[in-house]
Amino acid sequence: MSIKIYGDPGSGSLRRVTTAAAIMGITIERVNIDLFKGESHTPEFLALNPHGLTPVMVDEDVVLYEASAINLYLAEKVGSDLLGASAHERHEVLQWMFWSGEQWRVFSTLTFNERIVKPFMGQTGDASIIDLAFANIRAAGAVLDRHLAQRRFIVGDRLTLADIDIAAPFSQSARTKVPFDEFPHLMAWQQRLLDTVPAWAETKRELDGRMDAAIAAVGLKL
Numbered sequence: 556m557s558i559k560i561y562g563d564p565g566s567g568s569l570r571r572v573t574t575a576a577a578i579m580g581i582t583i584e585r586v587n588i589d590l591f592k593g594e595s596h597t598p599e600f601l602a603l604n605p606h607g608l609t610p611v612m613v614d615e616d617v618v619l620y621e622a623s624a625i626n627l628y629l630a631e632k633v634g635s636d637l638l639g640a641s642a643h644e645r646h647e648v649l650q651w652m653f654w655s656g657e658q659w660r661v662f663s664t665l666t667f668n669e670r671i672v673k674p675f676m677g678q679t680g681d682a683s684i685i686d687l688a689f690a691n692i693r694a695a696g697a698v699l700d701r702h703l704a705q706r707r708f709i710v711g712d713r714l715t716l717a718d719i720d721i722a723a724p725f726s727q728s729a730r731t732k733v734p735f736d737e738f739p740h741l742m743a744w745q746q747r748l749l750d751t752v753p754a755w756a757e758t759k760r761e762l763d764g765r766m767d768a769a770i771a772a773v774g775l776k777l
């Protein structure tokens with residue numbers, strides 16, 4: 556039976572999984588969940604993830620949510636070096652994945668909610684939340700920028716799951732206008748990923764097409 560991945564092509568979290576699966580050569584069956592129609596809050600979906608969030612993976616009797624956990628599962632299943640090429644690298648990859656979840660992506664998500672989700676629903680975004688998010692993005696971005704000054708990738712000398720997790724906020728940055736462009740090494744690294752990882756570029760095209768069409772359909776001006 557194929558591995559099912561539930562999600563919306565406009566989702567940066569789904570993009571982390573579809574990119575990693577493509578790099579690892581893992582065939583997945585995509586199950587479309589239209590987030591703009593609230594399809595992650597149906598009783599059927601909530602039985603898979605009671606938080607009502609995508610992506611979700613179903614591999615026979617294994618059900619997992621959280622894109623990082625799904626990627627770790629898939630990488631272990633096929634023995635991929637996206638997890639790192641040595642035990643030391645694996646721990647560094649995990650360090651950056653946990654950091655990304657707690658100190659980094661969350662502030663882009665907050666900005667996305669205020670600048671896209673709320674206006675999409677006819678509500679006004681809260682400027683104080685955006686200020687808080689930007690302050691945290693600037694503090695973390697400065698450290699990340701120094702880390703990337705002499706490196707091509709986050710850990711070691713090749714792409715790992717840490718790059719995919721930390722690059723995820725770039726999925727919506729053209730729309731949310733988070734201040735990533737203040738950090739030249741961060742910008743160069745994200746461009747390097749687009750230039751050297753075909754699956755990352757391909758999932759960006761898919762995501763942008765979906766988001767831009769959804770935003771245009773309601774006449775939202777960003």
Ligand SMILES: N[C@@H](CCC(=O)N[C@@H](CS)C(=O)NCC(=O)O)C(=O)O
Pocket residue numbers: 566567568569590595607608609610620621622623
């Ligand atoms: N920490 C989660 C984030 C999941 C998440 O926020 N998913 C969004 C799409 S990117 C979602 O499904 N939102 C649906 C909703 O809020 O109703 C992960 O990494 O998988």
